[in-house]
Amino acid sequence: MPASDRELNxxxxxxxxxxxxxxxxxxxxxxxxxxxxxxxxxxxxxERPKLYDHYALLLLALTRRVRHLEARVxxxxxxx
Numbered sequence: 001m002p003a004s005d006r007e008l009n010x011x012x013x014x015x016x017x018x019x020x021x022x023x024x025x026x027x028x029x030x031x032x033x034x035x036x037x038x039x040x041x042x043x044x045x046x047e048r049p050k051l052y053d054h055y056a057l058l059l060l061a062l063t064r065r066v067r068h069l070e071a072r073v074x075x076x077x078x079x080x
Contacts, residue, residue: 010046040057040060
């Protein structure tokens with residue numbers, strides 16, 4: 001079965017066999033963003049419960065906003 005035909009479990013794809021407490025937030029954000037981008041572009045499918053596009057858009061927007069704000073904070077902290 002091609003990868004695009006296989007339905008992924010969103011949490012399992014991020015966590016693997018680890019407990020959620022063992023996965024750093026940065027990794028969760030990075031992998032969630034990757035999965036959501038791939039899902040929105042039709043490159044992967046998610047198993048039930050399905051993510052609906054309005055939720056995915058919100059999650060993706062929040063992920064991007066967090067990254068933008070982190071960059072702004074880092075720039076401000078780097079000022080003398």
